[in-house]
Amino acid sequence: MSNSSKPTRPAALANWLMIVAFLVVLMVAVGGITRLTESGLSITQWKPITGAIPPLSEAAWQAEFALYQTTGEYQTVTGPAGMDLAAFKFIFFWEWFHRLLGRLIGLAFAVPLAWFWIRGAIPQGYKGRLVALLALGGLQGVFGWFMVRSGLAGTMTDVSHFWLSIHLLTALFTLGGLIWTALDLRQLATGASRPARWTGIASWVGAILFVQLLLGAWVAGLNAGLASDTWPLMQGQLVPEYDRSRGLAWAVTHDPFLLHFLHRWWAWIAVIALVVMARRVKPLVRQASVAIHTAFGIQILLGVATVWTGVALWVAVAHQVVGALLVASFAWGAHILGRRTA
Incomplete structure (x- = not known):
């Protein structure tokens, strides 16, 4: 044969x-x-x-x-x-x-x-x-x-x-x-008969999530999680002091205080985007909508706990693992929306 x-x-x-x-x-x-x-x-x-x-x-x-x-x-x-x-x-x-x-x-x-x-x-x-x-x-x-x-x-x-x-x-x-x-x-x-297609909503929600993941990776690489052990304030204020002497572009990519600040607040933009996606997904496959909500909810709580515990090992590892599960749930939701298009 x-x-x-x-x-x-x-x-x-x-x-x-x-x-x-x-x-x-x-x-x-x-x-x-x-x-x-x-x-x-x-x-x-x-x-x-x-x-x-x-x-x-x-x-x-x-x-x-x-x-x-x-x-x-x-x-x-x-x-x-x-x-x-x-x-x-x-x-x-x-x-x-x-x-x-x-x-x-x-x-x-x-x-x-x-x-x-x-x-x-x-x-x-x-x-x-x-x-x-x-x-x-x-x-x-x-x-x-x-x-x-x-x-x-x-x-x-x-x-x-x-x-x-x-x-x-x-x-x-x-x-x-x-x-x-x-x-x-x-x-x-x-x-x-046909695979799912990549949709417009998957593109813009994915782009927002990508920025958050990138910021998180830079925070990890620069040990910027240790820049503050308080939440929601940093250094007793909403916007922390950071090094402006080398320009904004350098600060956004290198300064641990600014990166920590951006990572913790861009998260809420990601949450809004994921909520929009989850609402589109819910009528089609409710379990996927629940998975998206659960993943970003736990991720936010673990992010705050990571800050409060001074980047305790297992809390920080859990934060990273749930980040991976959030990517998986996003892929699930995006696929469901792509099935309807296909």
């Missing part, structure tokens, strides 16, 4: 993509822990194959620690604070686990993709999209290394917040693509 005559399996493909999407959310959580524990620069080399194996001897651990000791982060921050080998092993674990999970996600996508492809189970028009999602996963790994490398240059004590935002937003874009494609395949399994 030729591949063209073999039955396709859109429902199975959809379930597989949803599993990969769950793994991406888990990856976002582990990435958040890696960032918040300052673990990202603990591994100074990129070894896509052999790097999956952690140090297995005391000599190997000492060699890795010696490499870390050459970084600006160790020489300026963690070294003077008294970091020993045991403390280094802790941060090494999170960066190693983050990279290992990335490899596992790559296998969880590539191996079933090859199997479905060989079996002729991929419906017409979906092979290119699935290959594009695989390429995005590969780019995610490359961007992650560029991010790490940015923190190893010279006397840098942290990674570039620009590369961090590219790394995180690529993961969230991939998550949205996985959800959208899985939903298209589920529709195909139930007899829908």
